[in-house]
Amino acid sequence: MSRIVWTLAVASASAPAVADVVYWISGQDAEGTYRIYQFDDNGVYTGVAVEQIPAAQTGGYRDGMTDREGRLYFGWGNGVARHYFNGQGGQQIISGPAPGGVGTWRGLAFDPAGDRARGSIWTQSFGSGLAQTTLSGDLLRVFPNSGASVNGLAYDSTDHNLWAHAAGGEIVKIDTRSGQIIPGAGWLSGFANLAGQAGLSGLHDGTGRIAAVAQGTPDEWILYDDSGAVAGGPWCLDCQTGARGHHGVAAVPDDLCATLLCGDANCDGEFNGGDIDDFFRAIGDPNGWQATHRGCPLLCVADINSDNRVNGGDIDPFFYALGVGSCPPP
Ligand SMILES: [Ca+2]
Ligand SMILES: [Ca+2]
Ligand SMILES: [Ca+2]
Structure with a gap:
């Protein structure tokens, strides 16, 4: 009996805390x-x-x-x-x-x-x-x-x-x-x-x-x-x-990016050639890009190499990702 209680206590203590903010x-x-x-x-x-x-x-x-x-x-x-x-x-x-x-x-x-x-x-x-x-x-x-x-x-x-x-x-x-x-x-x-x-x-x-x-x-x-x-x-x-x-x-x-697609630079829910123009605008004018893509955080869709920045370093990874259909895992 005590062993069962102990097991339950461990299971409870090790359950991951869900932090949503x-x-x-x-x-x-x-x-x-x-x-x-x-x-x-x-x-x-x-x-x-x-x-x-x-x-x-x-x-x-x-x-x-x-x-x-x-x-x-x-x-x-x-x-x-x-x-x-x-x-x-x-x-x-x-x-x-x-x-x-x-x-x-x-x-x-x-x-x-x-x-x-x-x-x-x-x-x-x-x-x-x-x-x-x-x-x-x-x-x-x-x-x-x-x-x-x-x-x-x-x-x-x-x-x-x-x-x-x-x-x-x-x-x-x-x-x-x-x-x-x-x-x-x-x-x-x-x-x-x-x-x-x-x-x-x-x-x-x-x-x-x-x-x-x-x-x-x-x-x-x-x-x-x-x-x-x-x-x-x-x-x-x-x-x-x-x-x-x-x-x-x-x-x-903490789940801002959960419903967004990496590479989807025009935030229309798909990652394809239609994202190329917006991707380059995101790099060249991030504030202007963000102002016209409300509710679509820049980093979620345009930081292709997951280095917490959106810049020229994302260009090659973007085209590679476009070719294979998805971004590399973070
Ligand atoms: Ca305040
Ligand atoms: Ca798109
Ligand atoms: Ca980046």
Whole structure:
């Protein structure tokens, strides 16, 4: 009898954890280098970390957000950077402070409906106004401060409003049509589960999960569902990464490429000669290509040699793959 129990226990313990979302959290390592660290949705650091871009090494990323292609964005005092969903390919896409008197790109949320569905950014820094900008950083609108001192912002795809992680640790909901706090929404006690004050939050658009980071001793992070119940954590950050000063978070599904076909550069579900023109455009003008292929992450279809980049090194593998009908295994 005891042997059966033992066997069942082993089987249960060895069952693979299904992690369908990964979280990237910013921080500064012991040598002073700012990085983003990858976690699974059981709160465990995966061991994968990527350096923040050079322009952000003076102070480090604040809050993060994720667009429809799973690209990760992080803001800081002097701009916004974007990385591919796997953390690679970081580049500065906005230079200078946030407009509308906001200053630091502190709280950051991606609004897929904004800027005529091109996608937009909501940002606020502590007691500043709440600004909406294009993905190039141009001001679309700004609301006066709502009364919340905001550290983190997250977009709620169910009602198109914003969750705001306020400096006292509480969560409030802000109406994106008025810029005002929605009475009775949010929850003020949930964040008592975090040891630290303040911290930043991020919601992966569409997952219904809110990930919040709190600066404290140690820094921690936690997952809530969209009713405010704890869905996981709190988990210690410093003890896992060895870093400190964890600020922001961006969440992304880990199966972004699952329904896409490598080589299908025009994203029509087939890999054939019709993909040649789009493949070369993906190499020559990746941002322009991505803007016209929404929801089809560039790396999934055009990184033929699986080196996390889309460039001239993919050309020969592309034509070889076209000849045999499929990409080489990663
Ligand atoms: Ca955010
Ligand atoms: Ca195709
Ligand atoms: Ca490549």
